[in-house]
Amino acid sequence: MIIRPFTNNDLAGAAAALVEVHDTDGYPVEGVDDPESWIKSEDVLAAWVAESGSRIVGHVAVMKPQGEAAVDLWVKQSNDDADHVGVLARLFVVQSARKQAAGQRLMEAAVSYARAQGLRLVLDVMVKDASAIRLYERLGWRKIGETVHHFGSGDAIPAVCYVAPTT
Known part of the structure; x- marks a missing residue:
């Protein structure tokens, strides 16, 4: 398993992996069209892929804040700015690929990356994604509040907001 920066050549493989994850887990609730x-x-500020053999099996991105509840919660709690x-x-x-710590x-x-850029990372995760929540908590992410994730044409689902550990 190799973790490396995302390149444009990874786009088709990452999209195929995303559709596979959506089919098995219902994540994401949007974006698969x-x-x-x-x-x-x-x-996206930066992104990485997990590659096993020649297949993209995972992806993550660090993104600019776009009005997410987790950002608002963290700014209010920390007196930091967005x-x-x-x-x-x-x-x-x-x-x-999940048993390989991808x-x-x-x-x-x-x-x-975020630490090198002087950024504090936050995220929100839908309550239904229990395995993701376990991963975040095992890695020391701290719950900072709850929100509702709105998507589609008026759909909504409960979500939890987290902030990355300081060390």
Whole structure:
């Protein structure tokens, strides 16, 4: 398993992995109609992939804040400003690669990048994604509040907001 920076050549493989994860886990609740655009958003600051053999099996991105509840919660709680906050997003790993610590290693790459850039990472995760919540908590992410994730045409689902550990 190799964790490396995302390149444009990874887009098709990452999109295929995203569709596979959506089929097995229902994540993400949006973006699978056009997975390449969802992965390669203009708001991405940096991204990484997990590669096993020659196959992309996972992905994560650090994104600019775009009005996420987790950003607002952290700014209020920390008295920091949004310019010093990044959003960990677009994290997905195909089921067959989860026992190889791909998710943890992707998150470590994102956290390392954020620290080097002087950013504190936050995220929100839907309550239904219990395995993701276990991963975040095992890695020391701290719950900072709850929100509702709105998507589609008026759909909503409960979510929990987290902030990365300081060390």
